[in-house]
Amino acid sequence: GMAQDNAETHYVGFVPPALTSPFHVAMVEGAMARAAELGWTLEVQAPASEGDFAAFVTTVEQLLEKGVEAISINPIGTDSAITAVLAANERGVPILAHNFITPFDQGEVVTYVGYDQWGGAESLAAYACELIAGKYGTTAAETTGQLFILEGIESIFSHRRTQGFEAGLEKNCPNVTVVGSQSAEWLRTRGQEVAGIALQQHPDIDVFYGNSDEMAIGAALAAQDLGLVINEDFFAVGIDGNQPTLDLLAGGEFSATLGVDPYRMGVTVIDAMAAHFAGEEVPQITLTPSVVVTPDNLAAYLAGDLWTTPIAGFPEYDNNLPTVPED
Amino acid sequence: MAAESGVESRGQSTNLLGTLRRVIAGLGPFLVFLFLFVLLLILSPAFRSPTSLGLLLLESAAIAIVACGQTFVIMIGGIDLSVEAMVSFSGVTAAILIAGSNIAGGQVANGIPAIYAVLIAVSAGLLIGLFQGMLITLFRMNPLIVTLGFRSILLGISLVWTNGAGINIVREGITDTITSRIPLVGDWNLPMPFVIALTIYAISWVILRHMRFGRYAYAIGGNGEEASRLSGINVNRIKIMIYGISGLLAAIAGVLVMSRLRSGAYQNGTNMTLISVAAVVIGGTPLTGGKGGVWGTMIGVFIIRIVEQGMVYLSVPSNAKEIVVGVIIVLAVLLDVIRQGEITWLRLGKRRVET
Amino acid sequence: MAAESGVESRGQSTNLLGTLRRVIAGLGPFLVFLFLFVLLLILSPAFRSPTSLGLLLLESAAIAIVACGQTFVIMIGGIDLSVEAMVSFSGVTAAILIAGSNIAGGQVANGIPAIYAVLIAVSAGLLIGLFQGMLITLFRMNPLIVTLGFRSILLGISLVWTNGAGINIVREGITDTITSRIPLVGDWNLPMPFVIALTIYAISWVILRHMRFGRYAYAIGGNGEEASRLSGINVNRIKIMIYGISGLLAAIAGVLVMSRLRSGAYQNGTNMTLISVAAVVIGGTPLTGGKGGVWGTMIGVFIIRIVEQGMVYLSVPSNAKEIVVGVIIVLAVLLDVIRQGEITWLRLGKRRVET
Amino acid sequence: MAEQNGDSILLEMRGITKRFPGVLALDRINLQVRPGEVHGIVGENGAGKSTLIKILSGVYQADEGEVIFKGQRVVHNNPRQAQIAGITTIYQELNQIPHLTVMENIYLGSEIMRGPFVDWPEMRRRSQTLLQKLRLEIDPAMTLGKLGVGQAQMVEVAKALHHKADLIIMDEPTAALSLTEIAYLFQIINELRDSGVAVIYISHHLEETFEICDRITILRDGQYIDTRPRDEMTMDDLIRMMVGRTLDEQFPKENVEQGNELLRVEGLNQGSRLKDVSFSVRAGEILGVAGLVGAGRTELLRAIFGADPIDSGKFFVNGQAVTIHHPRDAIRNGVALLTEDRKQQGLLLHLSTRQNISITVLDTLVRARMLIDRRRETELASKYVDSMAIKITSLEQLVRNLSGGNQQKVVLSKWIATQPRVLLFDEPTRGIDVGAKVEIYRLMNSFVAQGGAVVMVSSELPEILAMSDRIMVVHEGRVSGFLDRAEATQERIMELATGYSNQGSANAAQE
């Protein structure tokens, strides 16, 4: 199907919630690169700040007005984007969602492209268990230890990532205690402040887990400022796998991150569009892989060796249950 | 608008001439808008469509309503930093009542008809606004602090009630009506939210220009509080009511945003405080109050919106948007200042003398 | 602080007594802080450690420096909404120069020694502040709009330069020094950022209380602009310099934040504008300026910080935090108002009337 | 209760006491006002006149004592209640809204309504009638802020008139009025008296008080001194009761040997406000500047001082040509301006007396190159507080809380501190009591005696005539003539001021 598509060119749109994080920038770069390969024109537009839902919907409507032939959007957490979906449906323009796999209850979406946050967090938890066990020279199943969670602002993202992680702990190292779980508002600076205080209450915290890397990095800084040594006295793990985190990981200043390869996720989005143009069947959920990135497999991750072909997946709901049913 | 601040010279008491001068002087921000509008018409073919123009009106409606309330508050020399939180809060409240559930606690009740939900949300906005007004007047608290505090409280409540997710609704009844469009000729239509905004502006204009209450608002602003009190005006009551109006209008805007997005979420009001204040000031009402008016504010909203939308039509790279917005805001006001001839050193000797 | 606003009476010319009264009157916000502080000491064992107290100082330092600049600006009746953008911008600038790279373009040059990078970033802050001051005074533009515009521009530049990612640095030289701690006795130590803040406050206090420049700042505020000009004061120069100071201090804070986070990122200044304005007002400098001072602002910062940190110590559920912050802010100011006996109807007939 | 001594009593205040923090502003004051009476209240600055009437009009509440109005004991908790009861007040500090129109100001708080809406045409019509009654030719729809102080004051009078009041209180209504306007006002007051309305009239112009009042109550330092019918006392009695001593003369003019020309202005033009103004003033000379309200006298002083830009004109100080672009330049050249609007332009109301006096000379009070020498600053301020006899509780007292006369002395101090050679003085004694006036004149005298020159703008002709060595009359932005002290009379000045006679005979005085 691809071959014949290459012949024709398309004008398509891509709408991140805002371009204020490297995650979205990387995804845009992947999408751009793939679109360029195909000879398409990709227009990227985003509101100035995340959370400006009305501006988000308007941006989509404006791109539709500009005549895009397909569009992919990244709704963040709420169903406000339904309005945008319906606007696209009304015009018969195929619409996709990326970095988001919770289907809307109204409107037709070609496919939802994204990774399983619960599952990813769960596997990160498994690795955290290993780290603690390693520190105390025992096994994950037996080890005790203390773990602190830095939450993002309340949302499906923070919920899935916290709950998945807690499920992973329960499964892999049930004797590890979660000594606290506090919001650090997705910010490195708040992560630093909250972790500093957490260490006053619980000086023996073994692992800081952040719903995002930035908060975990802040926590690592706070602990280091108090004289603790990362990867010896304590560990810091988080989710996202952005370049600044990978740099720190390479420098031994971070413990592990959940790499979801936003660049290739962006490529996947364009591929899904192409498949749709070609009349191919596209799964409702296109699940992209996520992988725990550690100093050991960092090179492989960067090279793309850990990337696996996206598969048809399951929708994600904020329901306290795993995204992918366990058998 | 700016008109009211123009100093007339002694010779020009001729009414026609004076009126004309006032109108032109008052056009200041409007000319800036017109310039941007025409520029965009020329540069972007996509903008030249009924839908695009409709979108401009639609996107201006909610923030215009918020800014209308902010105009009242700034008119009396106050400020309301709680508006964006009120937009979120009212949307969340209405959505929860309509959906009969919230994310945090699942089903809380059977949903009630949208019209009641909306009325409850809007009344809550009014009451909370009045309450803030009471703290500010009766306890002589600083409006900035009070409304900042309520900003936190209202956002916090929205967050707790929704657990950070949006509460989905299906449009029905009033929520459907207020998001509809009124067809005009051909493809042209008027988005209902804008019609609502326009109605609110017309009423506000009548209140401010032709009713006692509004005249007192002008009197209280611009440092006239003590003089107003001595003239027997119940200053406290006016101020309390004005904070109530701001709460009410922000809550109405909140319902509009929620209906448009079909979702009540704590982020629904994002950025609205700053934008509303900027629109008021760009529109010619100074932060000290006492002059200006709502139509100027509407122009202020349009200027901000056309800049934002223009960048999408012109495919300005998204991360450069902030810069462009900033530069245009500064330039727009600079142009207006220069046009008004306010700058002494640019035209020495012609200086207007303040009294 | 509030002291200066106290109406002095004829009988109490005794200097000692007068001073004492002034001190107690000026203690207002400090008492609120003390109350919260003792409350937290009682409720949270973890708070009762040298490190915890150090953390309070450490986390207050950067925002205190920003709020110090904001105090100068508000003192003359202005406002600076660009501070949070300046914090981000200066951090990003310094980080890019130190790292010699940015995310957007990869390696741009070999990094330069941190001290030069910091000097450049801080000078840029000063210059941009001065430039804003020029627009505000020479072009008579509204400070709110100008600084709002620059907020957009500076955030936009930070975004474009970093592409939304933080620029990592390794602490060395000055960035290491300014994040160190000065050991006192035993476990007690002073975080360097707080020492820097304290130094800046001391200097600012000297400037405001003991130098001509500061005296002129007080004179210009509180509606004294015209009277000051007619007294021969170069009002424009003072105002321009004050916006420069605000830019400079925000840039210094930006470098501190960046050094602490080892990263220059677009988000580094998040919320700092509102917090700084709130701290100034809570600390007793009214938005019209002319009275108050920097120490009050520092207390204002501490009040806000202890509320935020207190909630972590007391493990307040995350989503209820905003509500608690809002309620405490409103209550803190309410208490202060009641203490000052400003509320007529609570003690009818004893009313103090403003003139 | 209402009947006493056979006369009916409209208002009775008994034992009124009012304290401000630390200040006993009123100490058991009594006041009786009869219907159809014009009742004067006199007293020095700070005697408590305004405080007393503010208690009457509901701005303050008395700490002790009672108010009986129309036979009923009343307590007015706010101005509205007093208005409804039939008491209208013209406050000393204009309580006007400069950014609203004249008619809105007149009807502020009691707008003429048509249903829920303000009836603009009717309000305009009625305002017009009111203004005409006061012979004010202004458009009711114009913004009040564009009026001069005098006209604004007359609007304030109009505002008081439209209420159907039983008692009208006028606290210094004439401070900013010219002779003709005062005459109109008195005509109105007489009409009010005839229709049975009582008027409480407060003024520092004792001649006026004598002319218009039936009885006069004297206050001193918050104490009630006496109430007497006008006919039963002389001006000297009145002054003695007010100040507690006799005043030798109201205008202590001293003749001083005149020296070099200190200031010369040539061909000064500023828009339509100042046209080709030229004059000069010598060391030892007081040059009076007379003219009608709005003639441009204030503009002239501001222009010389560099407060407003000019179109053309040359200034010479001490024979040297100087450029003045900013008040700073004027100060540097030894020129000082005491503005007409003391509160907004002369004083930093939110700062202390010490800070106000030193503000112009901080440059000379620094030690270690940059720090303000607090000791010397305090010395300087105390020096002036002593030498000018400024009544304050402490140097740290906010000038906002000083009485008018003392505020004026603070302003004078801050300028004398710059050791100027030329004082530009705009309405130097507006709102200032007789005693303080004399002190200000004395200060002026000693200033010229030491080789300074004074340019004194004043709307009070007696003051101009008595204190000036020479008088310059301004009409519509032009100098319409100069008069020597010897030849100057009220009539000559008014002729020049109204433009009847275009070139004054004494033009020779301008060399």
Ligand SMILES: Nc1ncnc2c1ncn2[C@@H]1O[C@H](COP(=O)(O)OP(=O)(O)OP(=O)(O)O)[C@@H](O)[C@H]1O
């Ligand atoms: N709000 C206030 N707070 C403190 N003291 C005040 C206040 N108002 C007036 N005073 C003091 O009360 C005394 C009486 O003042 P008041 O204004 O009544 O005098 P006055 O006779 O009207 O003077 P003037 O002739 O200057 O108008 C003065 O000592 C004054 O300083």
Ligand SMILES: Nc1ncnc2c1ncn2[C@@H]1O[C@H](COP(=O)(O)OP(=O)(O)OP(=O)(O)O)[C@@H](O)[C@H]1O
């Ligand atoms: N900016 C202005 N535009 C128009 N008219 C003005 C302006 N400023 C002042 N005027 C008017 O010009 C006239 C001259 O004002 P000025 O204050 O110099 O008069 P004056 O002789 O000092 O009289 P007064 O006793 O009122 O002070 C006044 O009528 C005033 O209202």
Ligand SMILES: [Mg+2]
């Ligand atoms: Mg008085």
Ligand SMILES: [Mg+2]
């Ligand atoms: Mg004048």
